[in-house]
Amino acid sequence: SIRPFSSSQEYLYAMKEDLADWLNTLFELELTVGNFVPRLETGVILCHLANMVRHKATEYLEDHPGVRLSVPGDVDISPSGNAEPGTFRARENVAMFIDWCRRRLGVSDSLMFETNDLIEGRNERSFVLCLLEVARRGAKFGMLAPMLIQMEQEIEEEIREEAPPPPQRRVCDLSSLDDMVRELVSRCTCPDQFPMLRVDEGKYRIGNASTLVFVRVLRNHVMIRVGGGWDTLEHYLDKHDPCRCMSRGKCCLFMSL
Structure with a gap:
């Protein structure tokens, strides 16, 4: 067609399509370009992604003790699993993911997004670029990459x-x-x-x-x-x-x- x-x-469609396929493989989801943002804006999947990167990093560094990388965080993020899009709980989940990206994973401000960029759809591009950077960092720990x-x-x-x-x-x-x-x-x-x-x-x-x-x-x-x-x-x-x-x-x- x-x-x-x-x-x-x-440009944005291509990146969302790639990230959707990647997340589908990681979490057995059914993301598409059409539902990509609505499914992620509760922040639950994002928090699970952060935890997966942390676990992969822990495993990788145990197997490669000489590698000069650090585990992004000491404990898992615990999202509110019943968060609905646009609610306070969804915002809280997204904020936890943003904080983890910035403080634990060390994503630079130029690749970060704000809560409203995702929740209110103000800047999908910033959100997508941040996810790509998370995937890029995860790949360094042997995690499946887009x-x-x-x-x-x-x-x-x-x-x-x-x-x-x-x-x-x-x-x-x-x-x-x-x-x-x-x-x-x-x-x-x-x-x-x-x-x-x-x-x-x-x-x-x-x-x-x-x-x-x-x-x-x-x-x-x-x-x-x-x-x-x-x-x-x-x-x-x-x-x-x-x-x-x-x-x-x-x-x-x-x-x-």
């Missing part, structure tokens, strides 16, 4: 070893990663097209400065590694390709599986 997305919506974090690990390994990246799973039978990249770049109609040149599988030089970037496929999204995080390639191009900046609010058609 075809869904209308603005590129900024696609696909985005696994791709980060592959890229970091590739940089260290200067080895070719592992083969990417195709989104569909008709398009390779390079085909998808070229299709997105070709939407620039300027005579002097915004440059994005393939260097190797999953590796491109982009823009007039020829910045080296890594590109991966996440389900039906083309993702680009940007700094310490991720963006969809389409959203990135909307922000950096001069001809697209003029019509940034324009929706695109996005093909789903």
Whole structure:
């Protein structure tokens, strides 16, 4: 099917989709992008996630005593299990998770969210970025990671070893990663097209400065590694390709599986 997305919506959709699948695997849930925020805003699942990270850290450090990491917290968080969305108990649960992230896990303020960002839907992006950072920290203790974090690990390994990246799973039978990249770049109609040149599988030089970037496929999204995080390639191009900046609010058609 075809869904209308603005590129900024696609960026958030891709991350929520990945995190939903991750939490479903960890806790045997049935999260979707549609119910992602409503199911998490009671804070109960978030507190269970914090406890799982703490337990994994304890186990990992017992098996790896020489590793210079610390267990995030001394005791489990005890959420109010019967909290309803929007209630004081839900806010209390979310506040406990936020406090654990900041004080125990050491998540920086730039990656934190506030209670109302989740409860009142004021800033889903901050909430999603915080969850990704929790997953990133958990992965250091051997915890199962979302696909985005696994791709980060592959890229970091590739940089260290200067080895070719592992083969990417195709989104569909008709398009390779390079085909998808070229299709997105070709939407620039300027005579002097915004440059994005393939260097190797999953590796491109982009823009007039020829910045080296890594590109991966996440389900039906083309993702680009940007700094310490991720963006969809389409959203990135909307922000950096001069001809697209003029019509940034324009929706695109996005093909789903």
